[in-house]
Amino acid sequence: MSDVLDRFVRYCKVASQSDETKDPTNPDNIPTTESQFDIANVIADDLRELGAEDVSVDEHAYVICHWPASEGLEDLPTLGFCCHIDTAWQSYGSPVHPQVKRYEGGRLLIGTGRDGKEVWIGPETNPALEHMVGWDLVTTDGTSLLGGDDKAGDAEMVSLMRRLKDDPSLRHPRLAFAFVPDEEIGHGAALLDLDKFGAAFGYTIDGGPLGEFCYETFNAAEAVVRAKGLSVHTGTAKGLMVNAAETxxxxxxxxxxxxxxxxxxxxxxFYYLSSVEGSCEEATSHYIVRDHDKAKFEHRKQLMLDAAEYLNERMGRQVVTVTLRDQYYNLADVILRPENSHLIENARKAFEKVGQEMRCIPMRGGTDGSQLSFRGFPCANLSAGYYNAHGVMEFVPIPELEAMVDMLVELVGLYAKPQVAAGEVASATEE
Incomplete structure (x- = not known):
């Protein structure tokens, strides 16, 4: 196995789902699962073995380390990278049995699911497989998700350090690395100590197929809608009963x-009803609200409040309440500032150096970079190379996993010199 493949398989075997039932706004709940400490400690041990500096695992399972700058580049700004260590809660996540399978075209049977049915992937589910004939893929065995989101990114970051250790001639500034918990439930880097992290700007590695690049995300909120009903014997309920579940x-x-x-x-x-539970007397539903456009995002939240007010007026009493909490905002509001243009252009150049065209996509979700950017750490999102995330059909092509490490080596090399913001090139040339 290559270094990155070995790490990826090892990391996937350490189950580390986050728990969506716990309130991520309460620091006492972070990490939401003890298993996230397991993967945090595995990664930290790898970092120490490589000789990374300042390796730490804090009380919330955040892992931070640094890699020293090449000689003569110590005064350049620190470049940061961030990935998350938890895996999605929407599917089975333990135990995880990663396997390497050769794709020969057509349908690829990867295993048998917990329901006894065959699990397969093919061009019908992923047209990109048509150019992967003859490639080795890391897949699940059909009984759980794989965890490529985001253990592919975790493995790529650590393997980048291995490359830099093995070849000191690769020039780069000081690098900072963060591995954070509970991204899948909207928490992620919220408690990351940015002063300790110490990076001026950087990237998350949490995107899909090789070459995807994201500087646009949703604006995101969660909504909890509660109804308080009145239970009355069904035989005498007319004009009295208020059914919370039906409301x-x-x-x-x-x-x-x-x-x-x-x-x-x-x-x-969109509005997404993620769960609903209750009875005649009490019922609760959870929604997530998403929109790239900030004005439309605010309108969506107001519509949810208006719908509750309308129902309460129709029912003549306070039955429905809505609690809204913003989770993150559109990354583009920060990354498209002229001073951050290098994050886009350097990513494009690094992908080109490994023979990959960069594709900018509006992410229909968010990354740790969404909140980090608004906390003062401009942070765009790079591909990690996973497909079919959050389910038993997930897979990671080994050539893309390895190519991302090549891309990261090229990327850090582009930061081995001062960056010029958009709009400054012309004036510098004139001078």
């Missing part, structure tokens, strides 16, 4: 049906 059904019907995830794409925003 939430009526509430959901007031939201635009066409604005659900299954009917949207590209820059379309």
């Amino acid at each position: 939430l059904m009526r509430y959901n019907e007031l939201l635009p049906a066409q604005d659900r995830p299954e009917f949207t794409e590209n820059y379309d925003g």
Whole structure:
């Protein structure tokens, strides 16, 4: 196995799902699962073995380390990289049995699911497989997700350090690395100590297929809708009963049906009903609200409040309440500032150096970079090389896994000199 493949397989075997039932705004809940300490410590041990500096694992399972600058480049700004150590909660995540399978075209049987049915991938599910004939893929065995999101990124970051250790001639500034918990439930880098991290700007490595690049994300909020009903014997309920569960059904019907995830794409925003539970007396539903456009995002949140007010007026009492919490904002608001243009252009150049065209996509989600950028650490998102994330059909092509390490080597090399902001090139030439 190559270095990055070996690390990736080892990391995937350490189950580390986050727990969506715990409140991520309460620091006492972070990490939401003890298993995240398991993977944090595995990674930290690898970092220490490589000779990384300042390796630490804090009480919330954040791993931070640094890699020293090449001789003569100590005064350049520190370049940072960030990945998350948790895996998605939406599918089975333990135990994880990664395997390497050769793709020969057509359908590839990867295993048997927990329901006894065959699990396969092919061009019908992923057209990109048509150019992967003859490639080795890391897949699940059909019983769990793989965890490429984001253990591919974790392995790539550590393997970058291995490359730099093995070849001191590769020039680069001081590098900072962070491995953070609970990204999959919207927490991620919220408690990352940016002073200790010490990077001026950088990248998350948390995107999909090789070459994807993201500087646009959703604006995101979560909404908790609660209904308080009144239970009365069904034989004498007329004019008295208030059914909380049915009230939430009526509430959901007031939201635009066409604005659900299954009917949207590209820059379309949506409302997503992620869970609902309750009875006649009490019921609760959870939503996530997403839109790339900030004005439309605010309108969506207001519509949810208006729908509750409408129902309460119709019912003549306070039955429905809505609690909204913003989670992150559109990364583009920070990355498109002229002083951060190098994050886009250097990524493009690094991909070109490894023979890959960069594709800028509007991410229909968020990354740790979404919140980090608004905390003062401009941070765009690079591909990690995974496909079919969050499910049993997940796979990572080994050539893309290895190519991302090549790309990162090229990228840090581009930061081995001072960066020029957009708009400064012309004036510097004139002078």
